[in-house]
Amino acid sequence: MFRTLRGIPLLGCLLGSIGCHGQPSAPPPIAKGDYSAIIRYLQARIPREMARENVPGLSIALVNGQELIWAHGFGLADKARGVPVTPNTAFRAGAISKLLTATAALQLVEQQRLELDAPIQHTLREFYVRSRFHSDQAAADRDITLRRLLSHQSGLPSEHLRDLRSSFAMSQMPMRVSGVWLSSPPGSQVAYSNLGYALVGAAIERSTGKDFETQLQTSLLKPLRMSQSSFVGTGTQLGYRALGYQDGSASTDAQVRDLAAAGLWTSPKDLSHYVQMLFAQGIYRDHRVVGSASIEQMFTQQNTGNALDFDCQIGLGWFLAPCGDEPVAPGVRTYQHSGGGDDFAAQLTLLPDPQLAVIIMANDSNAEDMVVALSNDALRLMLQAQTGRPVCADNCAAPTHGLKLRQVPAAVDRKRLAGFYATAWGVFRIRDEHSRLSGELSGYTFDLLRDEDGWLRAQKKFLGFWLEDLGELGRVQLDVVTVQGRQMLTARSHGQRIALGERIDPPTLPLAWADTIGTYQVLNTHEPDAPLSGVSVRLEDGFLVIRGQLHDEPLTDYILLPVDNAHAVLAGNGYGLGDTVSRQVNGLSASGYAFKRTQSPHKPLIF
Known part of the structure; x- marks a missing residue:
């Protein structure tokens, strides 16, 4: 709810880093078993990319089985x-x-202190x-069960x-969130x-x-002998912890x-020890940490049959597909699982069949794309070292940069597609104007043009003449499909279809909600680093649109x-919706906050 684009996958890259992936030097051929060649390549490549992206520090681990x-x-x-990063x-x-956290919960399931499919209320009775x-x-x-909490299927709000920045127990x-919708x-x-x-914690x-x-x-x-690992608060007094950076400046x-x-x-x-335990079906250095049945549960798809998830598969904690x-x-x-925010970026990716893994962590919020690209490339080289054969993604096809001329959708197609779509990244507006179809997001x-396969592609011309390379935004294929009676905006990226948003028709607007148009400030908060300072509500094309505010920074628009x-809801389904x-x-009230009106465009309606 009320988030900025940074840190949300896919479109965070699509919009925030058009053409974001610089081309690294070509990796060398890797002979079977020659991991030293991989190390030499990464030792040369990583400092260059860190310098280009202004990333202060980075740490990496490569794992092959045990x-x-x-x-x-x-x-x-x-x-x-001048403190260097060490392993x-x-x-x-x-x-x-x-x-x-998921692994610790499964340990307790084994001990019969928790149950995967029992209501979490059996343990948290006040909730x-x-x-x-x-x-x-x-x-x-x-x-609301433990299994659904661990697989993000509980239906609870995202945040x-x-x-959010408090230190209460x-x-x-x-108790604090009891009664949440x-x-x-x-x-x-x-x-x-x-x-x-x-709640799992x-x-x-x-x-x-x-x-x-x-x-x-x-x-x-x-x-697991993870001696540098803990969940204890902040790290300002502990010398082995890195500082986070944003745009070159140290962050709080x-x-x-x-x-x-x-x-x-x-x-x-440290995380390599955890990965080795997973590869050994729950055993680390001859000590059983968790049962093999729990490992199997963790890596079993939990969302089979969820039509709205399309090709995104999830286990208990783990994402089982690139999504x-x-x-x-x-x-x-x-x-895999990634970690971003608080001016750090991390990626843990493992290949369960060849038992290979790469873990990369960096202390800059802008390093997310670099970390992911390094992880994928390192794993491809490790596969090559294991098999003796070159490996690449997407069947080694050269990327399509979206520069070809395509067809303007027909009038009936434009009419069908035009509308407002609720997405986790805000309101995606598709407009049918001047005999063309256009998109607008943030x-x-x-x-928006039809490609040779019938999908929608984004395209933009510089000064109205020269086609621009829109990077990932130009490569992803878009379309609207009907699922369970809902018109879903979907994307096909790297052969996978995922949900981006849902088309929303203008609702009948009750007078009570028409009267909410105006601006609001957060009441009674003394948080030193609050994620929200206010909201505004406006009317646009028949929709109520609500926007968060963080001091002078406007946040994302949502349809209300x-x-x-x-009561009203943020339209759509998925993260934050x-x-x-x-x-x-x-x-108004939302996400635990109360908001007091500070400005209204009209006198309150009486009804």
């Missing part, structure tokens, strides 16, 4: 003090934290939800923004939720009687409230759909 092939640090963990330097892992999808509210509570979270029907689709993992604490850090150290981190070491979702500090070298990102190689199973405009006189906004006396 062997750590290489772990190395590049650049600086602290520029001001033992800890970085913020961001969302990779969820992999450790309950409200639902517009259930006639029986008790049934809604029963639908609870109020006090994890055990308080269930579900954003989607549980079990119907994957909608990424940090809030869900915060609380359930781990409740079922063990220990605080989260103590339990994770005892059950997982110490048995932010407090993370939802430790189970994003609080892990670790190194690629629109570039695959490592055709036909090679790839499991202020970026482009033409009234449900009744007291479906969340409930409520009318209050002289204000």
Whole structure:
């Protein structure tokens, strides 16, 4: 809810980094078993890319089965003090934290302290939800299970923004968010939720009687000899932790409230121990850490039959398919998780069949694309070293840069497609004007043309004459399909179809919600680094559009759909969508915040 584009996959690259992937030097041919050639290539390539992208520090680990092939640090963990990155330097892992949290939860399932398919309310008795999808509210509570929390299918909102940077105990979270409205029907689709993992962390604490850090150290981190890893708060006083940077400047070491979702500090070298344990079916150095059945559950697709998820597959914690990102190689199973935000970037990708893995972490928020590209290329070289055969993605085809002339959609096609689409990145407007079809997202405009395969492609001309290379935005194929009675905007990227958004028709606007047009400021918050300072509501083409505000920075636009006189939802489905906004006396409430009206374009309506 109310997010900026940075950190959201696919279109974050499409819009934020047009032509973002610079071309690295061609990798050398790798003889079978010659991992030293891979290391030499990466030792030359990584510093060049770090310099080009202004990334201060980076750490990498390469794993082959039970062997750590290489772990190395590049650049600086602290520029001001000249502290170098070493293999033992800890970085913020961001969302990779969820992999450790899921593993710890499965350990407790083995011990019968938690149950995968029992309502989480059996453990967190004070927690309950409200639902517009259930006639029986008790049934809604029963639908929130540990399995659905771990696979992002609980239907809970993606975030609870109020006090996001606070340090209150994890055990308080269930009570603080009790009564939250579900954003989607549980079990119907994957909608990424940090809030869900915060509740998993609380359930781990409740079922063990220990605080989260103590339990994770005892059950997982110490048995795996992850000596530089912990979920303890900030790292300003600990010398082995890297500082985060944004645009070359050191950032504040932010407090993370939802430790189970994003609080892990670790190194690629430490995470290599975790990967080796997974490859050994739960055993690390002759000690069983977790049962093989739990490993199998973790890597079993949990969202089979969810039509709205298209080709995106998820396990317990792990993404089991690239979900629109570039695959490592055709036909090679790839499991991965990334971690971004708080001015760090990380990627953990493993290939379960050849038992290869690459872990990369960097201390700059702008390093995400570089980290992903390095991970994929390193894995391709490792496959080549293992098999003796060259490997590349997309059947080694040269990329299509979207510079060919294409066909303007026919009038009936343009009419069918034109409309407002609710996406996690904001409102995607498709317009049929002047006998052409155009798209607009977050202020970026482009033409939409049909390609030779019948898909929509984005295209833009410089000064109206020369075709621009739009990078990934020009390569991704778009179209609108009807699924379960909903008109879904989808993308085909690297052979996979994923959901981008949903077409929304203008609703009948109740007077009560028409009267909400205006600006609002957050009430009663003393957060030092609050993610939201206000919202505004306006009318556009028959839609209520709500926009978050962070001080002087406008955030993303969302369509606000009234449900009744007291409640409305952010239109669409997926990350940050479906969340409930409520009318209050002289204000609104959402994601734990109360907002007071500061400006209205008209006198309040009386009804």
